[in-house]
Amino acid sequence: MFLILVMHILYSQSKIYAFVGKKISVERVKSDDSFNLKYRNVYKVEQAFDEEIETDTLVFNSYTHMNQIRYSVYDYAIIYLVKNEKGEFIHRRTYYTPIILKKNGKWYGFDSSVDNNDDYEIIHYEHLDIRKNLAIGKTVFQEKIKKKWLINAFYPEKFFTRIGKNKVKIKYLKTAEKLFKSK
Structure with a gap:
């Protein structure tokens, strides 16, 4: 201790x-x-x-x-x-x-520990293929964990919408600068 x-x-x-x-x-x-x-x-x-x-x-x-x-x-x-x-x-x-996205020369990401996404930007028409990320997630959590749990753990519903077995749609993100300043 x-x-x-x-x-x-x-x-x-x-x-x-x-x-x-x-x-x-x-x-x-x-x-x-x-x-x-x-x-x-x-x-x-x-x-x-x-x-x-x-x-x-x-x-x-x-x-x-x-x-x-x-x-x-x-x-x-x-x-x-x-x-x-x-x-x-x-x-x-x-x-x-x-950090999930680079758009117009800026990096965007999210902080899953925040309670609200009021100061996040709405992101339209951006989808992510997360197949590779989920495979790595299985090595982080070596227990037999369902894919839905992994998606929610690494791509929370307040920031993403699941649109397929291995894809999510981005809802909200914040610039890296703002994320850094809030830490």
């Missing part, structure tokens, strides 16, 4: 570095301890929200106590990083925002 408290205090006071990234790879690697699972992430930086992210590709580690990192389901996400004591970027395991 003490270790968790110390980690919470340490990370809650750390500077946050954020970027919109395109997933290149997320793979499980040998962990430094038996308490956490460790993942090596490689992401192409599409848009940085911090000037200290100067590279076009970031490699960083993520740590979790359970199974594969949930943001790996999405091809794009805003990833929130901190630096460890060695000055290396690491991922705070639960902080990410799915």
Whole structure:
């Protein structure tokens, strides 16, 4: 319990570095301890929200106590990083925002933790094929989970409408800039 408290205090006071990234790879690697699972992430930086992210590709580690990192389901996400004591970027395991669409040069996504979508933009005539994302979702939740549950978990009904076995229609999204500022 003490270790968790110390980690919470340490990370809650750390500077946050954020970027919109395109997933290149997320793979499980040998962990430094038996308490956490460790993942090596490689992401192409599409848009940085911090000037200290100067590279076009970031490699960083993520740590979790359970199974594969949930943001790996999405091809794009805003990833929130901190630096460890060695000055290396690491991922705070639960902080990410799915990015779904690039339209007119802007990135759009959603925050499933919000209660309403009042400040979201209505998106017309945009459909997503989510077959590949659902397959990855099955690796995140390795129990036998129905496809409908996976769709609702990763594409919530307040933002999307299911229009087929592997497709959803976008209802509401928010720009990446607004999503970042609301965190």
